[in-house]
Amino acid sequence: WQAASFALSRAHADELAYVLYTSGSTGAPKGVGVTHEALCRFLTSASRLLEASNEQVWLSVTSVSFDIFGLELFLPLLAGASVELAPPAVVTGGPALAALIERVGASHVQATPVIWRDLIESGWAGRRDFVALSGGEALPSDLAAALLERVGTLWNLYGPTETTIWSSASRINRDAPITLGEPFDDCSLTIRDAHGRVAPLDAVGELCIGGSNLARGYLH
Numbered sequence: 001w002q003a004a005s006f007a008l009s010r011a012h013a014d015e016l017a018y019v020l021y022t023s024g025s026t027g028a029p030k031g032v033g034v035t036h037e038a039l040c041r042f043l044t045s046a047s048r049l050l051e052a053s054n055e056q057v058w059l060s061v062t063s064v065s066f067d068i069f070g071l072e073l074f075l076p077l078l079a080g081a082s083v084e085l086a087p088p089a090v091v092t093g094g095p096a097l098a099a100l101i102e103r104v105g106a107s108h109v110q111a112t113p114v115i116w117r118d119l120i121e122s123g124w125a126g127r128r129d130f131v132a133l134s135g136g137e138a139l140p141s142d143l144a145a146a147l148l149e150r151v152g153t154l155w156n157l158y159g160p161t162e163t164t165i166w167s168s169a170s171r172i173n174r175d176a177p178i179t180l181g182e183p184f185d186d187c188s189l190t191i192r193d194a195h196g197r198v199a200p201l202d203a204v205g206e207l208c209i210g211g212s213n214l215a216r217g218y219l220h
Contacts, residue, residue: 013037019219020067022161031219032067038164038213043075045185049169050108050131050155054080059106061091061115067161068135072110091115094122110157112136113143126150133157135166144172156181163187164213187211 011017017036021029046052052075060072060083076083084104090096097119101109110133111119120143132147135157147154158180159167168189170181183189190198191205199205 011036013040014216016216018070020065020161022067032161033216033219034067034164035216038215039070039074041186041212042164042166042184043071043078045187046071046075046166046169047079049184050075050133052076052079052081056081056107057084057105058082058108058110059084059086059101059104061086061097061109061111063088066136067165068110068157070165076108092118094118094120094124098122098124107131108133110135113139116147117143120146120150124150128152131155135159139172139178141178144178145174148172148174159209162215163209164215167209167213183209183211184213187213 014035014037016033017039019031019033021031023029056076056079058072058076058081060069062069062072073083075081084100084106086097086100090100097115100106101124107129108131113134114137116132116134126147126149128151130151131153132151133155134144134147139156144154144156154172156170156172156178157166157168158170159165166184167187168180168183170179172178180189188210190208190210191203192208193199193203193205
């Protein structure tokens, strides 16, 4: 081989880390540009909240085209934990996914409620030291109750692609209401009325998300 020199480049906080397409409410695909700062701030906050450590084993069941894959890949790697990538065919089959969870010794899995329900209906027994993260859709109360019978910790996660993976998290407890929980660090959640004013408690309004977790904008 022949020696060569390379100029190392450093990414700046306001530069794009990735662009992922989402249809949002319009149905037309839009490229969401997320910066390195937004991604790093989210991962730092999520690492603290989920107590990431090098002893964990994360099983990734999410497509790389879905932004929440970023949590499954980057957070465990930053913590020195292990990451196992589940084949797509396994993810859609409850018994196969249950077998893979046990075979790799997964301690953490993030999935949509649909996948969690398929897993439970396959007869998955779970483990008391297992951490389940649910997001992407509303978490039904009956599914939450079934998961809490099988896992030690259950998190409900919320956030659109435009706010860098997740905006808030709620640890779900038995016989307690399922909420969006508290915002991640450097993120704000407010309910505003039709005039853009902060609404009082228990009032109906629009959920507005702000902070350094916001994407830079839509591509083009």
